[in-house]
Amino acid sequence: MKPGGRRRTLVRAWTALCLVLAAVVVAVVVLNRLDEAPLPAHEVAVPATPEIIVRGAYLARVGNCAGCHTTPGQPPYAGGPGIQTPFGVVSAPNLTPHEGAGLGRWTGAQFWRALHNGRSRDGRLLYPAFPYPSYTQVTREDSDALFAYLRSLPPVDRAAAPHALRFPFNTQAALAVWRALFFRPGVQPPDRPADEDALLAQRNRGAYLVQGLGHCAACHTPRNAWGAARSGAGLAGGMVAGQGWYAPALDNPREGGVADWPLPEVEALLRTGVSPRAGVSGPMAEVVFHSLQHWSEADVRAAAVYLQSLPVRNRPAVPGPRPSAGVLRQGEKLYEQHCASCHGSRGEGEEGAFPALAGNRAVVLAEPTNLVRVVLQGGYLPATAGNPRPYGMPPFMQKLSDVEIAAVLSYIRNAWGNEAGEVDTMAVHRARERRGS
Known part of the structure; x- marks a missing residue:
């Protein structure tokens, strides 16, 4: 090939690559704009009545918010020690109402947008170590109650440590690509009819707790190389990022599935951490201690009903080499x-x-x-x-x-x-x- 022809080929290839990259950038921008939740110009704050604050405190227990956002020896919700991920450490920020270090300048709409869309007060994209792929299912009513509770806490002047992530995972551009590929905001379900079948209502409540604020999928779902939940593998078991424990599949009776258990035994395992067939340890023991034992009896039963309703994926065991x-x-x-x-x-x-x-x-x-x-x-x-x-x-x-x-x-x-x-x-x-x- 003549030098001029080679040069033209390289120019055409470079131009095509630039066009592809430009198309990718445009697609990422468009997709991230589509998931933006518009904030009201003038928000009317939800009255922080004692009843709403009590409900928010309960919801904080359901979501085990203190598990990440509290450092041992420090005030509750004043910021956690950091969340280990395969890409580095993500800081868990201060959730107390401090004006500079916490949520003092946030509005209820901004807080809900963080849960629902994974965006901070200023619109920056949040890292999915904050499990907004699950929290996106939380209703605005529950978000407002949770926010009212956090606003009722004593403000603590404790700034969050900076994230310690490797390049390019520490960039907003990488987050935008990740979200374009793996995140879509949840669609809030319509109001349930008052005459809905009791068992169906119970199962729907359990699904809301397990898939939403309880964010069980954050541990019990396998991840791909980008740290996103594998498509079609919800609750199918996975290694807990940064902790070195395996969260068993909740749809497989060989692992953590409970479809064939008596319902009271499932409730006992969730509420107390032990049942005639199993006990919990490791990270799950902490979840039971800090969160599940404080759930209401009705919510524990609803979660148990939902877990029993999961379609069974009885994958055959693949034993490794036997010992000598x-x-x-x-x-x-x-x-x-x-x-x-x-x-x-x-x-x-x-x-x-x-x-x-x-x-x-x-x-x-x-x-x-x-x-x-x-x-x-x-x-x-x-x-x-x-x-x-x-x-x-x-x-x-x-x-x-x-x-x-x-x-x-x-x-x-x-x-x-x-x-x-x-x-x-x-x-x-x-x-x-x-x-x-």
């Missing part, structure tokens, strides 16, 4: 030495105290991360009104090596009728490193 005979022998000896006194010689456990390991679906999860974390750092049910003095399991981080923990867990996962893949020593090592040991 030598690993099983080593694991059996370690189990007899360290575990059998509580969990029984045949993994039968002790009712009301120590969970059974035989037939325990948490033991045979294809992803063994939670099991490894419990053995390393201990397993503790939340202390709740319905289970005020829970039994706990001591940590074995300093007592057993990575090889020993892998061996004993591999044995437990393949004894007494259990069948699951071997626990790899490197999986234990990675979990230990995450704990900073």
